[in-house]
Amino acid sequence: MSQTGSDIGFAQRVKALACTAPLHDLDSRKAQVQSADFAVYQMSELALNAIDLVTLAMDFDAGAPPERILADLAAFAARQMPGRDDAEHSRVARWVLENLLNVGSADRGFRAVYGMTTSDGSYSRYAFDFKLIEEVSGADGGIFLRATNEAVNVLVGALEIDIESAQIAADLRLETLIKRGRLSDAQAAAQAARYRTIQYGEKLRQRLEATERDVRTVDWLHEMPQFIAEAIEHIEARYKAENAILVNITQVRDTADIPTRKLQAAQLVEVVRDCLRRHEQLQAALQGAGRRFRAQQDRQTFAPGSVAASLDLHAQLLVPALALTVMQADDVLAAYFGRGAGVSVPPALRLTDLFLALVTPPAERELLGGEIEEPDLDETEEEPAFPPECYELLDDLLDLDVEAPRRLSGLLAEARSLHPELARLVVVRVVALAAQEINPAMRHGAPSVFIAVDDGTPLHDPEYGGADLIVARAAIEPASVDSYQEAEAA
Amino acid sequence: MTTTVQVTADAARLIAYGLRPKLVPARDDVYRSLVLRARTDDEFIAAVQAVASGLDLVVLEISERSGIVVGSVEDSVFAVKMTDYARRTGGEGKAAERVLHALAHLGAATLAFPRPADLANETYLGRISVDGVDAFVREAASRLAERAAESDSGDTAVDQPGLESAWHAYTRRARTGSTGDGRALTSSTTGIVGKALTFLADQGLLVRTGTDRRGTFRTTPRYRVQVREAGVVMFDELLRLGITEISDGSATIAVGWTAESLTEL
Numbered sequence: 001m002s003q004t005g006s007d008i009g010f011a012q013r014v015k016a017l018a019c020t021a022p023l024h025d026l027d028s029r030k031a032q033v034q035s036a037d038f039a040v041y042q043m044s045e046l047a048l049n050a051i052d053l054v055t056l057a058m059d060f061d062a063g064a065p066p067e068r069i070l071a072d073l074a075a076f077a078a079r080q081m082p083g084r085d086d087a088e089h090s091r092v093a094r095w096v097l098e099n100l101l102n103v104g105s106a107d108r109g110f111r112a113v114y115g116m117t118t119s120d121g122s123y124s125r126y127a128f129d130f131k132l133i134e135e136v137s138g139a140d141g142g143i144f145l146r147a148t149n150e151a152v153n154v155l156v157g158a159l160e161i162d163i164e165s166a167q168i169a170a171d172l173r174l175e176t177l178i179k180r181g182r183l184s185d186a187q188a189a190a191q192a193a194r195y196r197t198i199q200y201g202e203k204l205r206q207r208l209e210a211t212e213r214d215v216r217t218v219d220w221l222h223e224m225p226q227f228i229a230e231a232i233e234h235i236e237a238r239y240k241a242e243n244a245i246l247v248n249i250t251q252v253r254d255t256a257d258i259p260t261r262k263l264q265a266a267q268l269v270e271v272v273r274d275c276l277r278r279h280e281q282l283q284a285a286l287q288g289a290g291r292r293f294r295a296q297q298d299r300q301t302f303a304p305g306s307v308a309a310s311l312d313l314h315a316q317l318l319v320p321a322l323a324l325t326v327m328q329a330d331d332v333l334a335a336y337f338g339r340g341a342g343v344s345v346p347p348a349l350r351l352t353d354l355f356l357a358l359v360t361p362p363a364e365r366e367l368l369g370g371e372i373e374e375p376d377l378d379e380t381e382e383e384p385a386f387p388p389e390c391y392e393l394l395d396d397l398l399d400l401d402v403e404a405p406r407r408l409s410g411l412l413a414e415a416r417s418l419h420p421e422l423a424r425l426v427v428v429r430v431v432a433l434a435a436q437e438i439n440p441a442m443r444h445g446a447p448s449v450f451i452a453v454d455d456g457t458p459l460h461d462p463e464y465g466g467a468d469l470i471v472a473r474a475a476i477e478p479a480s481v482d483s484y485q486e487a488e489a490a
Numbered sequence: 491m492t493t494t495v496q497v498t499a500d501a502a503r504l505i506a507y508g509l510r511p512k513l514v515p516a517r518d519d520v521y522r523s524l525v526l527r528a529r530t531d532d533e534f535i536a537a538v539q540a541v542a543s544g545l546d547l548v549v550l551e552i553s554e555r556s557g558i559v560v561g562s563v564e565d566s567v568f569a570v571k572m573t574d575y576a577r578r579t580g581g582e583g584k585a586a587e588r589v590l591h592a593l594a595h596l597g598a599a600t601l602a603f604p605r606p607a608d609l610a611n612e613t614y615l616g617r618i619s620v621d622g623v624d625a626f627v628r629e630a631a632s633r634l635a636e637r638a639a640e641s642d643s644g645d646t647a648v649d650q651p652g653l654e655s656a657w658h659a660y661t662r663r664a665r666t667g668s669t670g671d672g673r674a675l676t677s678s679t680t681g682i683v684g685k686a687l688t689f690l691a692d693q694g695l696l697v698r699t700g701t702d703r704r705g706t707f708r709t710t711p712r713y714r715v716q717v718r719e720a721g722v723v724m725f726d727e728l729l730r731l732g733i734t735e736i737s738d739g740s741a742t743i744a745v746g747w748t749a750e751s752l753t754e755l
Contacts, residue, residue, distance in 0.1 A: 066668075101667070106677050108664030113648050126645035129662040137621055137666050137680060137704065210629045311609060311721040313600040314630070320733045321596060321724075322631050326659055327652040330585040332727045333592030334572065340595055340720030341570040342693035343547070343562050345509050 011116055015128050018112030019150045022132060023047045026099055036088060038095065041080055046096045049076045054133055055147040058198055063136055063144030070094060097145075100133045108135070146202075152195050194275050197238065200231055201282045208289060211296050220293055228286055235283050238275070246272050386425050393418050394425055398471070402448060405472030409459060427464055430471055441476065448475045500524060501537035505545065508558035509568070511694030511712060515557045528552045550719050555612070556711040561719050575689065585652060586659045590679070593660060594686040596724075597627035598696075599717040602709045609718055612711065618696075620684045620704035624665065628679065631657035680704060 026043035053072050057064030073093035078086070102108050109131040117123050132151040135143050207227070211218045218224060246269065253265035311317065317336070321329055384391070397415060400406060408430055415422040430452050441449040452469040459468040504524040507513055515522040528535050529552065538558075542549045546566030550559040562569040572579050572588050579587045601623050602616030603609040634657040646654040660679065667675035675681050687707050690696040695713040700706040 101664075103667070107662045108667055108675075108678070109662055114645075125648040127648050128645050129658070131662075131664075134665060135667050143666060143668050206629075209625060311718065311725060312606045313596070313603055313609065313717070313721060317721055317724055317728070318593075318596055318600045318627070318630055319634070320728055321593070322627075322634055322655070322657040322660070324656050324731075324733075325653045326586050326589050326656055328731060329589045329592075329656040332724060332731065333589055333596065333656075335727045336596055336720045336724040337572060337575075337592040338564060338569055338720075339561050339723050340599060340716055341575070341689070342511060342695055342716060343509060343560060343568040344570045344574070346567055 011114060014114040015112070015130075018110075018114065018128055019130060019132070021112060022100065022102070022110050026096065029099075033095070036091060038092060040084075041077060041092055043096060046073060046076055046080075046092065047100055049073060050093075050096055050100055051132060051147055051151045054145045055152055055195060055198060058146055058202070063146040066097070066135075066143060066145055069145060070097060073097065097133070101135065102131075149199070152199060191271055194271060194278065197275060197278050197282065200234060201278065201285070203227075204231060204282070204285060204289065208285075208292060211293055220297075224289075224293070228289055231282065231286055235279050235286070238279055242272050242275050242279070246276070386421055387419075390419055390422050390425050393422055394429060397422070397426065398429065398450065398473075400450075400471065400473040402473050402475045405470050407457075408452075408469045408471060409461060411471060412461060412464070423463065430469060446476060448473045450474075497534055497537045498541065500527070501534060501541045504528060504538055504552075504558055505541050505547065505560065508547075508549075508560040511559075513557065515554055521557060522554070525552055525554055525557060528558070548719075551715045553711070556715065559712050559715045561716065576685065586654065589656050589659055590663060590682050591686065593627055593656065594623065594679070594683040595690075597623045597630075597683065598686055598690065599713075599721070601626045603714065603717060609714065609721070612714070614709075614714070616709040617699070617706065618687070618709075619702065619706040620680055620687055622703060623683045623687070624680045627660060627683075628665070631660045635661055 023044040026047055030038040030041065030043050050069065050073050053069050054064045057068065070090060070093045073096060074086070074089040077089040077092040078084075081089070102110055107129070109129055112128045112130070113125050114128055115123050115125045130150045131148045133145050133147055136146050137143060204227070207218050207224060211220070249265050249268045249272070253262060253269060256262040256265055321332055321336075324332065393415075397411060397418070408426075411426050411430070412423050415426045450471070451474050452471050454467040454469055457468040459466050503520075507518075507521045507524065513521060515525045528538060535552075538552075539549060542560060545568070546563050547560045547568060548563055550561050552558045560568075572591065576587070576591050578584065579591065598618055601618045603614070604616075608614045608616065634655070638655070638657075646658060663682075664675065664678045666678045666680045669675050676685065684704055687696060687705060688698075690713070691698050691707060695710055695716060696707040697710060698705060699708050
């Protein structure tokens with residue numbers, strides 16, 4: 001018997017059944033929990049609640065923070081058993097979440113075995129590995145929860161469906177249900193539509209992340225433009241549909257006369273509003289997708305590379321290795337690991353060294369450490385930059401009459417006649433004088449202060465350039481007390 | 491006669507420097523002078539090669555930038571053994587575990603040198619992170635998973651676990667996980683990748699640059715040499731299995747853009 005389409009369909013149904021097994025398993029195992037009495041809780045319902053919570057909290061960028069899910073789930077547990085204390089409720093929540101993650105197994109996933117009749121008529125068993133909730137790392141290093149496709153499929157009760165066609169069906173269903181006034185069904189359908197939207201967002205997010213890592217792993221020539229076009233079309237249709245639905249149910253809400261019906265309608269309005277918000281988010285991400293791709297392409301593809309070609313690690317090694325069976329890959333990858341991991345140097349030990357190391361008593365350390373020796377510091381005197389006689393000559397030269405300021409050029413000429421290095425010292429001193437302040441000199445009680453003033457005359461000198469400053473000794477006259485106070489106040 | 495002994499001693503000293511991968515010639519005068527000598531002295535370089543082959547080592551490169559890079563041949567006493575590297579990886583049934591660890595190393599190299607030209611470029615510095623490497627390998631694996639799902643050949647027969655595909659082994663392993671006491675789950679794929687990158691950093695092949703995304707690293711020139719050598723050896727192994735992908739040195743998935751496709755976005 002050949003493998004027909006119905007066999008594949010059969011396998012899919014078996015897998016769909018398998019996805020629900022961990023939920024039933026919770027109820028069958030709850031009685032075995034020794035530390036507490038969990039038997040009174042409806043565990044599979046809590047598990048469905050958990051998957052619901054995680055799916056709804058999944059945003060375009062982040063997953064659901066586990067603490068929040070645990071808190072919300074504990075609230076559901078509390079609703080089931082209001083008599084028990086809060087600590088038990090949160091223990092129940094944790095137990096359910098850990099079992100959905102399957103903490104304890106190496107893969108943190110589930111495995112179901114199913115059988116199929118192969119093309120040669122024999123019956124063989126296959127393993128189907130799946131996860132319901134997985135832990136992913138967030139941008140800040142924390143751990144987030146994400147519901148897997150399998151989990152979302154368990155939730156909406158269909159397996160391996162094309163997002164787009166499922167969405168159209170959900171829309172039609174939703175509209176019909178509202179028209180017929182079956183609000184509770186409509187609410188379920190609206191929630192299903194929301195899950196589909198989340199799946200779209202999730203798929204786009206994965207593609208964009210992959211692009212950021214390596215533009216070549218995502219087919220941006222055919223697949224991505226098509227996907228983006230599909231997704232935008234989806235948003236457009238959803239937007240129309242949801243707005244129509246919103247108008248419809250708002251009407252129902254406002255005209256409803258039974259309280260429960262009013263409440264249902266109000267909840268439905270909330271769900272649809274949330275859908276609209278998510279669509280806006282998805283649309284913004286879609287619009288940015290092209291820009292993000294181009295930025296990554298610029299960064300990766302158009303970065304200049306050398307012409308000398310060598311191995312293409314991605315296409316020639318990684319992808320073929322991943323496609324191998326574990327047995328073959330083991331040999332091939334061992335060759336890579338052996339060469340790529342570098343060398344390890346085994347310790348070569350002499351017995352005498354070992355013996356010495358073992359018999360040497362540990363060096364005792366004093367509590368305060370060794371004595372600190374005073375460092376011997378050499379005192380070096382700073383040598384003056386100019387010969388000492390220059391300073392004497394300078395003092396004579398600058399001992400100016402208060403009434404007779406001199407020009408720099410004149411001072412320089414005289415300095416040159418006195419000492420060969422004096423001219424330079426004069427320039428240094430005069431330039432320093434130009435910046436002298438009167439207040440400190442006054443405070444020190446100096447009778448006079450040197451000032452150098454630039455009146456715009458250029459200096460004509462073989463060595464120095466600039467302004468021919470007027471150098472003067474200005475006498476400091478003690479001001480009258482009144483005027484001093486005035487100056488202070490000013 | 492004495493001179494021959496002296497040359498051999500110097501050659502062995504240079505090899506010894508190569509066994510300390512964190513030392514670079516720029517920081518050690520003796521090392522630098524030996525590297526310079528290896529570039530000019532034919533007799534000396536012959537001695538270096540001879541000493542290396544006697545120790546079951548291969549001289550991969552001698553350069554001023556990275557010093558002497560040696561690799562171990564199979565069964566060398568200097569080879570890093572998988573069973574020493576990661577616990578519980580020995581034995582028949584642990585092939586999948588070994589494959590995961592080795593994939594982490596290969597994935598790190600691939601993300602560090604994504605284009606063939608990067609591997610050929612001496613001055614190229616790759617930057618990788620633990621999360622990045624995991625996501626990269628996972629992405630490549632899930633592409634194969636999608637292809638397998640189309641032909642509905644993804645699942646493995648129960649009685650022949652060795653025939654499970656490598657991508658399947660990788661994708662079914664949890665990405666990350668909490669352990670209750672706040673530590674990361676070491677058996678998750680990010681745990682395995684984290685171990686690989688930390689190990690490579692200890693080997694002087696990567697340099698840790700930060701703790702973002704569970705640890706970020708940059709490559710060293712030595713790593714490029716090592717990856718190239720390991721890649722060639724692995725390529726030969728794949729060739730033996732008859733699996734070859736011929737590359738012309740350009741990127742593997744060509745991105746062709748027309749004015750229309752730009753406006754479509």
